[in-house]
Amino acid sequence: EDQVTQSPEALRLQEGESSSLNCSYTVSGLRGLFWYRQDPGKGPEFLFTLYSAGEEKEKERLKATLTKKESFLHITAPKPEDSATYLCAATDNYGQNFVFGPGTRLSVLP
Amino acid sequence: NAGVTQTPKFQVLKTGQSMTLQCAQDMNHEYMSWYRQDPGMGLRLIHYSVGAGITDQGEVPNGYNVSRSTTEDFPLRLLSAAPSQTSVYFCASSYSPRGFSGNTIYFGEGSWLTVV
Numbered sequence: 001e002d003q004v005t006q007s008p009e010a011l012r013l014q015e016g017e018s019s020s021l022n023c024s025y026t027v028s029g030l031r032g033l034f035w036y037r038q039d040p041g042k043g044p045e046f047l048f049t050l051y052s053a054g055e056e057k058e059k060e061r062l063k064a065t066l067t068k069k070e071s072f073l074h075i076t077a078p079k080p081e082d083s084a085t086y087l088c089a090a091t092d093n094y095g096q097n098f099v100f101g102p103g104t105r106l107s108v109l110p
Numbered sequence: 111n112a113g114v115t116q117t118p119k120f121q122v123l124k125t126g127q128s129m130t131l132q133c134a135q136d137m138n139h140e141y142m143s144w145y146r147q148d149p150g151m152g153l154r155l156i157h158y159s160v161g162a163g164i165t166d167q168g169e170v171p172n173g174y175n176v177s178r179s180t181t182e183d184f185p186l187r188l189l190s191a192a193p194s195q196t197s198v199y200f201c202a203s204s205y206s207p208r209g210f211s212g213n214t215i216y217f218g219e220g221s222w223l224t225v226v
Contacts (some may be wrong), residue, residue: 041220042219043219043220046214090154098153100153101152102151102152
């Protein structure tokens with residue numbers, strides 16, 4: 001069964017304190033690995049898509065990387081506005097069902 | 111740009127009542143879907159549609175019906191509400207089912223449903 005897990009469940013950082021969020025997946029024939037940001041009371045907002053092991057994508061203070069079994073979202077020198085829940089999702093070769101992880105709730109304190 | 115619009119934002123139902131969550135998108139997307147989000151469980155697919163007149167079940171379809179009469183609209187119907195259907199519901203759309211190669215999935219703002 002396709003599955004996506006994320007760790008930690010919650011993470012509290014001081015402003016400027018870099019860290020990484022983990023997404024582990026067991027999806028047959030991975031076709032894409034996605035990262036979303038979700039603010040309270042809002043829908044998920046697309047951040048990155050990764051397609052193959054070794055690929056990296058960057059956006060401001062965020063960098064997503066992908067291996068054959070997991071993906072990392074690295075946050076460099078975070079700011080309070082980076083506080084949100086970060087969701088990871090994977091899709092298989094058929095591309096019709098996105099399997100979402102439960103998310104990591106990130107809090108960045110000033 | 112309106113994107114994906116969901117209504118209502120909040121709703122309280124009594125057990126056994128029926129209701130419809132509305133979803134509309136103005137991006138001419140073929141693929142639309144409904145998810146529910148529960149604490150600690152992530153987003154789970156309820157139903158999806160790959161085009162007008164075509165719908166299919168996702169991971170948790172029981173207790174829900176959908177129809178797709180137009181490209182723009184994809185309503186979700188709760189037939190007889192149960193407390194287990196208390197959740198946040200998200201409608202999503204993308205240009206194609208595959209959701210990659212630039213075909214990003216766009217989500218609505220969510221509908222908070224409480225069944226008492």
